[in-house]
Amino acid sequence: MNTTPLYRQLANHYLDAIRSGTLKTGERLPSIRLMMEKHAVSLSTAVQVCRELEDCGVLEARPRSGNYIRQPDTLPKPTSIPLPPTMDSGAYIGIHEQVSSVLKASQRATIKVNFASAYCAAELYPLKTLQDNLIKSLRYDSHLLGATGSTCGNSALRNVLARRALTTKTHLVAERIVITHGATEAINLALRAVTQPGDTVAVESPTFYGLLQILESLNLRVMEVPASAHTGINLAALQLLLQGPERIKALIVIPNLHNPLGSIMPDANKARLVMLCAEHDTVLIEDDTYGDLVDTEQPLSTLKHWDQTDNVIYCASLNKTLAPGIRLGWISAGKWHDRVEMLKHAQSRGCETLSQLAVGAFMKTPSYERYLRRLRKTLTLQRRQMSESITRYFPLGTRVTNPQGGTLLWVELPRRHSSMAFFHEALKVGIQISPGDIFSNTRHFDHFVRMGCGAPYSPRIDEALETLGKILKHQG
Known part of the structure; x- marks a missing residue:
């Protein structure tokens, strides 16, 4: 007592x-x-x-x-109710230990230039337009914030998403789209709908580290399939894996502007991949977060376009293309729709309606396409400037990918360099990068780094890249 x-x-x-x-x-x-x-x-x-x-x-x-x-000279020690113990410096946040140690180190550092982000700079997003739409939505319905939203999301936004999918020759039924808190929740829902703890799920190697965290948090076993920066996942290696003794319950891929490789799967490969998974009863989960950032005016086809057996679960988001702060994504789960809807309701209920109305109002106008064209053009320039500077400042033997869209470059350092050591040395001078080690559970990418190009090129960025080059040359 x-x-x-x-x-x-x-x-x-x-x-x-x-x-x-x-x-x-x-x-x-x-x-x-x-x-x-x-x-x-x-x-x-x-x-x-x-x-x-x-x-x-x-x-x-x-x-x-x-x-x-007010701020006293010193705070008195508690007399009877002790403060909770501070977390040990060796502890980590999240599930995947290596990813979490990197995130923890980044949180502790004072970051001056962030090359680890996959987002665009805030000034590149149409924030004023979205703000105006938010205000208009509230004026139209003053009780909006006092009402709960549908589990599946706002019907007007779902209709817009279904119509836009037609440009990629993808047929999505608006009534069977579920709006989510970004693609992360969409992929979580897809995996929970089709797997049980202990099942095996295949991913590309390397892959987005967030997927590895999701898989580990759901107690799923991971099989990594080699992928290239040119064509994406290696279909021959995948076929051998599917024919092996271990059942692959699901496969997660990023076919368009892969994170971190930047690869775009050729249409023939997409069609073959969909067929392979259907033949082996492996659910194919597609993450199409980056597709709208491709350089060309011609939209990229999705895996869902080639799906004849309703075996592809389509996931996407607007986090990278429109508004990171809103965090809107969606999932079209096909024959698993009812289960996904139930899981969504149990997990987080519906997403708030206000942002959905604002985003839907913008996306249905011609202004949205004009905005995307400007953004793509800007990102093309920023990637080129970053790539040229990396080539100029980094050690001889460094290789940089040339993705046809998006905000990312995948950089291969000479093999004598450790990306994790590079990461820690860069943090000391306030520069954040993404070491290749966190994109795989293997050690195959310990001399790679992922570099974000979402910010307009500036003298500050140029100076930071020159500093990174000096760090590498000193390590070598």
């Missing part, structure tokens, strides 16, 4: 909040009246809490304004 007086317990509660940064210097403490209501205490107890905090030097009473947090 806790014998500490109630007023001191509450005072320690607020001291803990100040230590952790939840309450910051200059912020207002809850009023006496609110403290009484929220903590179900008497007036005298609430007043004693404030006096205790004043005695500790963390509270400043301002006439006719209230009590505010």
Whole structure:
């Protein structure tokens, strides 16, 4: 039983909040009246809490304004309610240990230039248009924020997505599209719908590290299939794997502007891949997050276009192409739709409606295509500038991919270099990169790095690339 007086317990509660940064210097403490209501205490107890905090030097009473947090010389140690222990420096966040150690190191560093991001710079997105659409949607329906959305998502947005899919010769039924919190949730739902813990799932190698985290979090076994920066997944290697003794329950691929390779699968390969998976009863999960960023005006075909047996689950998002902060994705799960809808409802309910209305209103206008054309042109220039500078500054023997769209370059360093050592040395000078080790559970990519080209080229970026080149040459 806790014998500490109630007023001191509450005072320690607020001291803990100040230590952790939840309450910051200059912020207002809850009023006496609110403290009484929220903590179900008497007036005298609430007043004693404030006096205790004043005695500790963390509270400043301002006439006719209230009590505010001030920064004392030192915070007193808690008397009876200990702070939770800090996480050991060797601990990691997330599932995949190597990915998590990289993320943790990046969070601790002061980043001046970020080449690890796959997003565009904020100024390249149509933020003003989306903001205007958000305001219009609220004006049209003032009760919008007081209503819950459909599990499957806003019907107007789903109709827009289905119509846009027609340009890729892909037939999606609007009523069987489920809006998700980005492609990450879409892929999670797809895997949960078609696999059980312990099942084996194949992925390209290398692949986006987020997929490895998802698979490990779902207790799924991973088989890596070699892929190239030219044609994507190696179909001969995949066929041998499918013919092997171990059942491959599902395969996840990024056929268009692969992350990190930047590859685009030829149409013949797409058709063959869909047929192979159907023959071996392996569910094919397609991640089409980057397809709209291809350089050409002619849209890329999807795997779903070649699907004759309803064996392809199509996942995509707008995170990279339109608005990272909104985090809208979608899934068309075909014959698994009912199960995906049930899992979506159980996992996160429906996505909020306001952003769906704003995005749908923009995507159905000609302005959206004009925006995409401008973005593609800008990204083409930025990739070329980055590639030329990497070639100029990095050691002899460095090779850079030449993707036909997107925001990423896959860079092969001379084999004597370690991408993980490179990553840590770059962090020391405030530059973040993505080491190749995190894109595979193997050690095959320890001399590769992924470089993001989403920001307009500038003297600051050029200086950062020159610095990276010096780090590599010093290591060599």
